[in-house]
Amino acid sequence: MRPFTARFLVIVLALCAMASRALASGGEIELEAQRVSEHGWYFQGESGMASTANRGFMSNAGFVVTDAGVVVFDALGTPALGEAMVVAIGRVTRQPIRRVVVSHYHADHVYGLQALKAAGAEIWAHRAAEQYFTSGLAQERLEQRRRDLAPWVDERTRVVRPDVWLDGDTDFRLGGITFRILFAEGAHSPEDVMLEVVEDRLLFAGDLVFAGRVPFVGNADSRGWLKAMEKMIAVRPAIAVPGHGPVSRNVERDLVTTRDYLVHLRESMGRAVADLVPFDEAYARTDWSRFRTLPAFEQANRINAYGTYLLMEREALAGGKP
Numbered sequence: 001m002r003p004f005t006a007r008f009l010v011i012v013l014a015l016c017a018m019a020s021r022a023l024a025s026g027g028e029i030e031l032e033a034q035r036v037s038e039h040g041w042y043f044q045g046e047s048g049m050a051s052t053a054n055r056g057f058m059s060n061a062g063f064v065v066t067d068a069g070v071v072v073f074d075a076l077g078t079p080a081l082g083e084a085m086v087v088a089i090g091r092v093t094r095q096p097i098r099r100v101v102v103s104h105y106h107a108d109h110v111y112g113l114q115a116l117k118a119a120g121a122e123i124w125a126h127r128a129a130e131q132y133f134t135s136g137l138a139q140e141r142l143e144q145r146r147r148d149l150a151p152w153v154d155e156r157t158r159v160v161r162p163d164v165w166l167d168g169d170t171d172f173r174l175g176g177i178t179f180r181i182l183f184a185e186g187a188h189s190p191e192d193v194m195l196e197v198v199e200d201r202l203l204f205a206g207d208l209v210f211a212g213r214v215p216f217v218g219n220a221d222s223r224g225w226l227k228a229m230e231k232m233i234a235v236r237p238a239i240a241v242p243g244h245g246p247v248s249r250n251v252e253r254d255l256v257t258t259r260d261y262l263v264h265l266r267e268s269m270g271r272a273v274a275d276l277v278p279f280d281e282a283y284a285r286t287d288w289s290r291f292r293t294l295p296a297f298e299q300a301n302r303i304n305a306y307g308t309y310l311l312m313e314r315e316a317l318a319g320g321k322p
Helices: 003-025 079-092 113-118 127-134 137-148 222-235 251-274 279-285 297-317
Strands: 040-043 061-066 069-073 097-101 122-126 164-166 170-174 177-183 193-197 202-210 239-244
Touching: 040 079, 040 239, 061 079, 061 177, 069 079, 079 113, 097 113, 113 122, 122 127, 127 137, 127 164, 193 222, 202 222, 202 251, 222 251, 222 297, 239 251, 251 279, 251 297, 279 297
Parallel strands: 069 097, 097 122, 122 164, 202 239
Antiparallel strands: 040 061, 061 069, 170 177, 177 193, 193 202
């Protein structure tokens, strides 16, 4: 079979699979890419947590078009969204999707990888994500999403492992564009990476920045997260695409909300731990008024506070100051 014919057959089969999934899910998802720089584009999810109402579309993803192919950052939270990404990218450029850089293996950023992998992309992620697969968390999280996000996450959904494991900061060039993958050294997740597009002064920041909403902290290392913010500021990007919320064109200013929220969590829960105040009492005492009106506060704040309370206990036991 000639290469062109084989490629055509792959495309036809992929389109048939997309159509089948669209019918099974009750309709096709259409995404509109927003241009943010000369070479960069992104998809902006809705505010709040993942739900059947928003079809799991509550996180961001982006891509960069070069003369030698497309580099994608993250893959959104369902296979249908990944398929919609492939279609939307095809409306912007005829260049093939060469590579996907995964910011971290949280469900709302990776379940679209199936479609991108089927389109021929190579998946890159930091090696620290191995524990996501070996710990059983990948399967546990997938089963939860199948219950909570059916039919958008179903029995056909699988978690795609990386083709290339990264061990730290990594630079590469494609189509005349310089890319820098920056390892955050453990923050929102152990494997967090960001992607800098040097010529565009564009930074895809993943979940290290949440624009206009309460971040999901959970059991993250908030001390490491604050340190990662210093790394972002050092890059001095003109534009940053966060993991959630609108694009930032004043990055240093827009880091303030995320930074101040993390500091507030650490200070309030740290005082409670130092004074031996039980968590429920500490949570009720804490003034949350500055953040209460932000999207996702009700869904995320108590979880964030409890995770930080446990973190401050561990730090205190390890001899560090809360």
